[in-house]
Amino acid sequence: MYDFVVVGAGPAGSRFARGAAERGHNVLAFEQGTVGEPLACSGHVSTDIWAFVPDGARERLEQNAIYGARFHTGGPDSNPYRFFRDEVVSNVIDRVELDRTLAEAARNAGAEVREHHTVVGLSEYRDHVAVRVRGPDGVETYRARMVAGCDGPNSRVRESIGLPDPDELLHGVLGFDDEVDHDDFVDVHLTIPSFFAWRIPRGEAGVEYGLATPPDADVSARFEAFTDGYGVSTDRRCSGLIPIGPPDTVTSGRVFLIGDAAGQNKPFTGGGILYGMTAADCAAREIDPSDPETLAAYERAWRDELATDIRLGHAIRRCYSLPEAVQQFGMGLFEGGIGVHMDRPTSLFSTEQLRAMLSR
Secondary structure, three states: OEEEEEEOOOHHHHHHHHHHHHOOOOEEEEEOOOOOOOOOOOOEEEHHHHHOOOOOOHHHHEEEEEOEEEEEOOOOOOOOEEEEOOOOOEEEEOHHHHHHHHHHHHHHHOOEEEEOOEEEEEEEOOOOEEEEEEEOOEEEEEEEEEEEEOOOOOOHHHHHHOOOOOOEEEEEEEEEEOOOEOOOEEEEEEEEOOEEEEEEEOEOOOEEEEEEEOOOOOHHHHHHHHHHHOOOOOOEEEEEEEEEOOOOOOEOOOEEEOHHHHOOOOOOOOOOHHHHHHHHHHHHHHOEOOEHHHHHHHHHHHHHHHHHHHHHHHHHHHHHHOOHHHHHHHHHHHOEEOOOEOOEHHHHHOHHHHHHHHOO
């Protein structure tokens, strides 16, 4: 019997598998396809990412350094509001290579990571969880003391156990243009219902265009209109669901969720890489596979780390739907140098942010 079976080898799953293996646990992780494929997530992340990857990985992962953002209430020709710092705010990374790097780090720590294995169901018992997996040799059943569901917005683990869904699912679309662009600002357009669109320069790797909307909106037509405004046609595209808002519980008797499966995302950007890996570290630290009562410690730990920022993130997102005149007034007040951390809305009230505003 394994101590942990991990379903999904994205950033959250691989980070947990690595942490649990480093603590001496017997860990088996399944990924339904090839790790990192298909791409369905932006590669724009805060500089905190480097604390989660092995030494030496940055050189092959980093594509561009970002110092600020231009916020638009109209199209590309509209006058933007600029927000920036004197040092690097964020990085653009090779998103596929990030997944591969984190999975390899899990393997190096002692976890077993099997690709092309799809979990088709699981059953929870008093002393173990039975996990049914379809692999190259057919369907097999594995037993584990606990199961970590890290299998994304449409989590099979969550569905099988009957854990609640995230509050909301958005539909996100990414497209890529091959034009080399080393600009150090991203562009954010508050022209999409309930969310926004973005343009991210990726250095030699080209430019990423994206947007997210509620599922009932015509996302394809909106994406076409957005890229047409920039005069580009993106041949390479991908799409996926973005969970917003964690449910009241992400644990069951011997099963727990991490990352997108748990809705552990930033409500104001949809990004979940850093939040998911932060929660994964909480899980590896707090959960004892032989003691189901430690799942409550995981619930407390990740919420202590992230809940306040998630609540503030919801408040920020509501500003995207304010009348344009109100948006322009608010951004005009705060435009300029900032001391805000892109993953932590609580930093809006930091000494660093206050210092940046007073120095204008």
